[in-house]
Amino acid sequence: MSSLRMKLEIAALVILCGCAAIRAAAVELGEFESQTDVGMVEPAGSGEFDKASKQYRVKSSGENIWAKHDDFHFVYRKAAAAMSITSDVELVGQGKNAHRKAGLMIREGLEPDAAYVDVMVHGDGLVALQYRSAKGEATLDVKSGVKAPATVRLERHGETFSAYAAPAGGKEFVLIGSIKVALKDPAYAGLAVTAHDAKVTETAVFSNVAVKALAAEPAANK
Secondary structure: OOHHHHHHHHHHHHHHHHHHHHHHHHOOOOOOOEEEEEOOOOOOOEEEEEOOOOEEEEEEOOOOEEOOEEOEEEEEEEOOOEEEEEEEEEEOOOOOOOOOEEEEEEEOOOOOOOOEEEEEEEOOOOEEEEEEOOOOOOOEEEEOOOOOOEEEEEEEEOOEEEEEEEEOOOOOOEEEEEEEOOOOOOOEEEEEEEOOOOOOOEEEEEEEEEEEEOOOOOHHHO
16 A cells, blocks of 8 residues: 555544534433443444424333343433433333333443442333442342333432332332432443344433432421
8 A cells, every 4th residue: 555545544534533522422411411322232322302292202222220231322421429310211112121220320330240329111011219328239220110101300419319110101100219318429320222132223312301409408307
């Protein structure tokens, strides 16, 4: 390969990468700052925000968010020490697996085995608080009596996490459970979707998403 040809190909590659970076930076994510696949997600997942409807549409394959590692798509921002996320969550279509999941997550890191707390809506209507208390440990859960379609909320007050659920669009939230998990900052908060099947891509729609700062301690503890 001639020196001139090599220089031209390198220049073209630089321009291509620069254009891709500009397109990535231009993606509007509303309340959130970035997005990524965590674990093994093939083809790559995606997250889109529609300004008109104020809805997020998140797609992902992935084997699960469970056990000792996770495979999912994550639309996220840095998590505050005291905050809440609330959203209506709808899984689109019938889906292939009854335990495909979509919900709200606060996570210590972006590694597949990172510690986390979430509140997930399953394909079969189950709503549950899930958590991995330390990196590489097994996931545990607390099941809710509320069934999907549902509005869910996840709150963080330092090491205390509480998950709530209400029938879709409802205002009477029911506490699913409160647990303590010591997440090191910076932690990440956002929207998570997994297909519970590495060969299938599922879609979830998040509506009426609200991210709020909270007092340092829950009111009940003051």
